[in-house]
Amino acid sequence: xxxxxxxxxxxxxxxxxxxxxxxxxxxxxxxxxxxxxxxxxxxxxxxxxxxxxxxxxxxxxxxxxxxxxxxxxxxxxxxxxxxxxxxxxxxxxxxxxxxxxxxxxxxxxxxxxxxxxxxxxxxxxxxxxxxxxxxxxxxxxxxxxxxxxxxxxxxxxxxxxxxxxxxxxxxxxxxxxxxxxxxxxxxxxxxxxxxxxxxxxxxxxxxxxxxxxxxxxxxxxxxxxxxxxxxxxxxxxxxxxxxxxxxx
Numbered sequence: 213x214x215x216x217x218x219x220x221x222x223x224x225x226x227x228x229x230x231x232x233x234x235x236x237x238x239x240x241x242x243x244x245x246x247x248x249x250x251x252x253x254x255x256x257x258x259x260x261x262x263x264x265x266x267x268x269x270x271x272x273x274x275x276x277x278x279x280x281x282x283x284x285x286x287x288x289x290x291x292x293x294x295x296x297x298x299x300x301x302x303x304x305x306x307x308x309x310x311x312x313x314x315x316x317x318x319x320x321x322x323x324x325x326x327x328x329x330x331x332x333x334x335x336x337x338x339x340x341x342x343x344x345x346x347x348x349x350x351x352x353x354x355x356x357x358x359x360x361x362x363x364x365x366x367x368x369x370x371x372x373x374x375x376x377x378x379x380x381x382x383x384x385x386x387x388x389x390x391x392x393x394x395x396x397x398x399x400x401x402x403x404x405x406x407x408x409x410x411x412x413x414x415x416x417x418x419x420x421x422x423x424x425x426x427x428x429x430x431x432x433x434x435x436x437x438x439x440x441x442x443x444x445x446x447x448x449x450x451x452x453x454x455x456x457x458x459x460x
Contacts, residue, residue, distance in 0.1 A: 213235070213236065213237055213238045213271075213272075213273055213274070213402060214234070214235070214236040214259060214270075214271070214272060214370065214402060214404065215234075215235050215236075215269075215270075215271040215274075216232050216233060216234040216235070216255070216258075216259070216268070216269070216270055216271075217233060217268055217269045217270075217271065218231050218232075218233060218267065218268040218269070219231065219232040219233075219255075219258060219265050219267070219268035219269070219270065220232075220265060220266045220267040220268055221251075221254060221258070221263065221265050221266050222266055227426055228251040228254055228426060229251050229254065229255065229258075229265070229426050230425070230426030230427050231268070231426075231427060232255065232268070232423070232426075232427065232428055233428060234255075234421055234428055234431070236402055236403075236404060236419065237402070238273075238402050239400045239401070239402055240402060240403075240417075240418040240419060241392075241396050241401075241402075241403040241404075241405060241416065241417045241418055241419075242403065242404050242405070242417060242418070242419040242420070242421055243405050243407055243410070243413045243416075243417040243419070243420045243421070244256075244404055244405065244406045244407070244421055244422075244423065245406075245407060245408065245410055245420060245421070245422050245423075245448065246422050246423035246424055246448070247424070247448070247457065248408075250423050250424065250425075250426075251423055251426060252406045252423060253297075253374055253406060255423070256294075256372050256374060256404065256406060258270050258278075259272075259277070259372065259404070260277075260289065260292055260294065260372065261277040261278060261280070261285060261288075261289065264278055265278065272288055272291070272370065273291075275288065290318060290366065290368075291368055291369045291370050292368055292370050292371075292372065293363035293364055293366060293368035293370070293371045293372070293401070294363055294371070294372045294373075294374070295356075295359055295360055295363045295371070295372070295373045295374065295376050296359065296374055297374045297375045297376075297378050298378075298379075299347075299355045299356055299358070299359035300359065301347040301355060301358060301359055301362070302347075303346070303347050303348065304346075305346070305347075306343060306344055306345060306346055307334070307339060307342055307343050307344070307345050307346070307347075307350070307358045307361075308330060308334070308343035308344065310347070310358060310359075310362050311330045311333060311334060311343075311358065311361045311362045311365050312326050312327075312330045312365070313362065314362065314365055314366050315329060315330070315365060315366065318366065319366075329365055330343070330361075330365060331343070333361040333362075333364055333365045334358075334361055336361070336364075336394075336395070336398075337357040337358065337360060337361045337391065338357065339354065339357055339358060339361065342354065342358075351384075352379055352380055352384065353380055353384035353387060353388065356376065356380065356384075356388050357388070357391060360376075360388070360391060360392070360395070364395055364399065367399060368399075368401055369401055369402060370401060370402050370403065371395075371396075371401045371402070371403040371404075372403070372404055372405075373392065373403065373404070373405040373406065373407070374406050375406050375407060375408065376388050376389070376392060376405065376407070377389065377407065377409055377412075385409065385412075386412060389409065389412055389413065389416055392405070392416065393416045396416075405417065410448070410449050411449065413434075414434040415434075417434065418433065419431065419432065419433060419434075420432070420433075420434050420437050422437075422442075422444070422445050422448065424444050424457070429442065429444055429445070430442050430444070430445045443455060443456050444456050444457055
C-alpha cells in the first residue's frame with residue numbers, strides 16, 4: 213500500500229507539491245494525470261525515496277521511506293520496479309543482459325535460476341527470441357517491452373510507470389498498455405502510472421488522480437471521477453484549449 217500524507221516540496225522557492233494526499237490500496241493500479249511539468253514525476257521520485265520532501269510522509273506498507281537509511285532503504289527499494297519514460301536500457305548490454313541485471317545485482321540466484329526467470333519474462337513480453345539483440349536493434353515498442361521485462365523480473369510488489377507510451381504510435385502505445393494490464397493481473401502489484409493517455413487507461417486502472425497546481429483535485433474510480441463534474445478534469449480529458457486550465 214502507498215500512502216502519501218500532506219506532502220510539500222519546493223525547488224528554489226517555487227512550490228511544486230502543495231500538500232499532496234494520496235492512497236493506493238494494495239494490489240490496485242492508479243493513473244496519475246495532469247499537465248506537463250506539474251510535478252507528477254517529482255511525486256514518483258518521492259515515492260521511491262530519491263527526493264526528500266520539505267514536509268509530509270510517504271508510507272510504503274506503513275513504513276515512512278524517508279526515515280530509512282543505508283541497508284533499510286536498499287531493502288525497501290527491492291520491492292519496487294520502475295519503467296522509465298525512455299526505457300533506460302543499457303546500450304552496451306543485450307536484451308538478455310539488461311533483463312538479468314537486477315537479478316545479478318540484488319539476488320544470489322545461480323545462472324540457471326537467472327536464465328529461467330529472464331526467459332519467462334521475455335516470453336511474457338513477446339521477446340523470447342530477441343534476447344541476443346541490443347537496444348539499437350529494437351523498435352521503440354520492443355525497447356519498451358524489454359524495459360518492462362527488466363522492471364518485472366524481480367517480481368516487485370510495487371510498480372511505477374513514468375509515461376510508458378511516450379514516443380510510441382497509438383497502436384504500439386495501446387499494445388504497451390495491454391502488456392501492463394496483463395502484468396498487473398498476473399503479479400497483482402500496487403502501481404502508479406503517470407500518463408497522458410487518460411481515455412485509454414480507464415479500463416486498465418482502478419483509480420485516477422489528477423494533480424493541478426500542486427494539489428490533488430480529483431481522485432476515485434474512473435467512473436466516479438467522470439461523474440464529479442469537475443471542470444478542470446473535464447477540460448483536461450477532452451483536451452479543450454478553453455476552460456479553467458490556462459495554457460500559454
